[in-house]
Amino acid sequence: MTFANDFVWGAAAASYQVEGAYKTDARGLSVWDTFCRKPGKVYSGNTGDVACDHYHRFEEDIKLMAELGLKAYRLSISWPRILPEGTGKINEKGLEFYDRLIDCLLRHKIDPWVTLFHWDYPQALFDKGGWLNRQSSDWFAEYSKIVVDLLSNRVSKWMPLNEPQCFIDLGHRTGEHAPGLKLQLPDVLTAAHNCLLAHGKAVQVIRANAKIKPSIGTALVALVPIPEKENLINIELARKGTFSVYDNSTMNNSWFADPMLLGQYPKDGLKRFEKEMPKFDDADMKTIAQPLDFVGLNIYRGWKVRPSLKTGAAIVPAIDGTPLTTMDWEVTPESLYWGPKFFYERYKLPIVITENGMANCDWVYLDGKVHDPQRIDYIGRHLKEYKRASDDGVNCKGYFYWSIMDNFEWAYGYSKRFGLVYVDYPTQKRTLKDSALWYKDVIKSNGTNL
Numbered sequence: 001m002t003f004a005n006d007f008v009w010g011a012a013a014a015s016y017q018v019e020g021a022y023k024t025d026a027r028g029l030s031v032w033d034t035f036c037r038k039p040g041k042v043y044s045g046n047t048g049d050v051a052c053d054h055y056h057r058f059e060e061d062i063k064l065m066a067e068l069g070l071k072a073y074r075l076s077i078s079w080p081r082i083l084p085e086g087t088g089k090i091n092e093k094g095l096e097f098y099d100r101l102i103d104c105l106l107r108h109k110i111d112p113w114v115t116l117f118h119w120d121y122p123q124a125l126f127d128k129g130g131w132l133n134r135q136s137s138d139w140f141a142e143y144s145k146i147v148v149d150l151l152s153n154r155v156s157k158w159m160p161l162n163e164p165q166c167f168i169d170l171g172h173r174t175g176e177h178a179p180g181l182k183l184q185l186p187d188v189l190t191a192a193h194n195c196l197l198a199h200g201k202a203v204q205v206i207r208a209n210a211k212i213k214p215s216i217g218t219a220l221v222a223l224v225p226i227p228e229k230e231n232l233i234n235i236e237l238a239r240k241g242t243f244s245v246y247d248n249s250t251m252n253n254s255w256f257a258d259p260m261l262l263g264q265y266p267k268d269g270l271k272r273f274e275k276e277m278p279k280f281d282d283a284d285m286k287t288i289a290q291p292l293d294f295v296g297l298n299i300y301r302g303w304k305v306r307p308s309l310k311t312g313a314a315i316v317p318a319i320d321g322t323p324l325t326t327m328d329w330e331v332t333p334e335s336l337y338w339g340p341k342f343f344y345e346r347y348k349l350p351i352v353i354t355e356n357g358m359a360n361c362d363w364v365y366l367d368g369k370v371h372d373p374q375r376i377d378y379i380g381r382h383l384k385e386y387k388r389a390s391d392d393g394v395n396c397k398g399y400f401y402w403s404i405m406d407n408f409e410w411a412y413g414y415s416k417r418f419g420l421v422y423v424d425y426p427t428q429k430r431t432l433k434d435s436a437l438w439y440k441d442v443i444k445s446n447g448t449n450l
């Protein structure tokens with residue numbers, strides 16, 4: 001068992017979750033800085049003020065990445081660290097940090113894959129309406145050009161937005177994430193449309209200004225129905241379900257992927273949201289649907305489906321005692337087969353798993369090590385399914401484990417550990433988990449030892 005010779009083995013993290021230094025060197029506030037200070041919103045009142053202190057410790061962290069043999073590191077840029085007010089005056093100290101970070105990665109022969117926005121929206125721009133403001137896409141384009149001008153002589157892999165389903169739906173409809181809004185559906189759809197415009201304009205900016213040829217993709221949540229039985233009826237049911245708009249929210253695959261990749265909103269969604277849709281014209285859709293080079297998917301789990309006489313499709317109930325991660329997510333390795341397969345069939349672009357991983361019950365043992373056999377088993381099972389997709393003709397280009405290190409897990413604070421590297425937050429001591437050493441061997445063998 002092996003992957004293509006140019007297969008990309010990586011790990012990922014995000015600015016607010018690891019950097020800390022939230023007031024250092026003139027960084028502006030983000031909506032997450034504000035949200036964390038609202039009582040009851042984040043586990044135990046945790047904040048990203050310090051997080052993993054990656055801002056000061058990135059050289060140590062990159063040495064660990066190199067020790068593991070990572071070929072690539074997916075990172076995000078903090079918009080308010082570059083532009084404290086979201087637009088206008090540039091914070092040179094912020095630029096210097098990312099300049100040094102990228103140089104350090106390249107010195108260690110690690111390819112940087114840059115996400116421009118991973119949820120830390122500038123508070124100053126939220127105060128002007130945020131994603132509800134039609135100007136928000138232009139604000140994002142301005143920010144994108146600053147980053148591209150700085151880094152595109154060394155960075156070639158770009159993703160404008162991470163998981164718009166989450167920061168729109170959880171941030172603007174349910175209020176579970178920053179900025180904590182509970183908007184009505186017309187406003188949620190407006191925010192979604194404006195962030196899609198931001199995606200399109202950012203792609204235009206990258207194409208027009210990159211100093212080396214860019215490769216641009218997505219980093220979308222992939223919600224994966226899995227056929228209970230591998231027969232034609234069940235497979236077609238799961239395929240259809242993968243791209244259906246099945247409730248009054250944007251938490252689905254096609255509402256964001258179809259405009260980006262096909263230039264149109266999904267028909268079933270337009271029918272469902274007919275009375276709530278914002279007004280837009282063909283020019284908007286042309287802006288959104290810029291040519292892309294790969295589809296990045298964040299896949300953690302799926303759910304099995306089967307035919308139903310009443311509804312056409314039904315979710316198969318979990319068996320008693322089904323394996324769960326500490327996020328209470330079912331362990332469903334087949335999601336890394338069916339997700340890439342269905343997305344590749346629909347959009348016909350190479351697939352990169354931009355996030356996959358599990359939260360585990362980790363601690364430092366008496367022997368000074370962190371033993372996490374569940375994570376090793378989880379990654380191994382998922383990679384085998386991903387390889388099965390590759391063997392069946394899916395163009396699988398890379399895999400990024402989430403995350404390189406334990407970090408601030410949004411509303412869960414520091415209660416969930418996804419990392420390959422254990423972080424003792426009071427001391428900031430790093431410890432390679434058993435899974436990190438295992439992953440090192442997987443990378444070295446290009447997957448032949450799975």
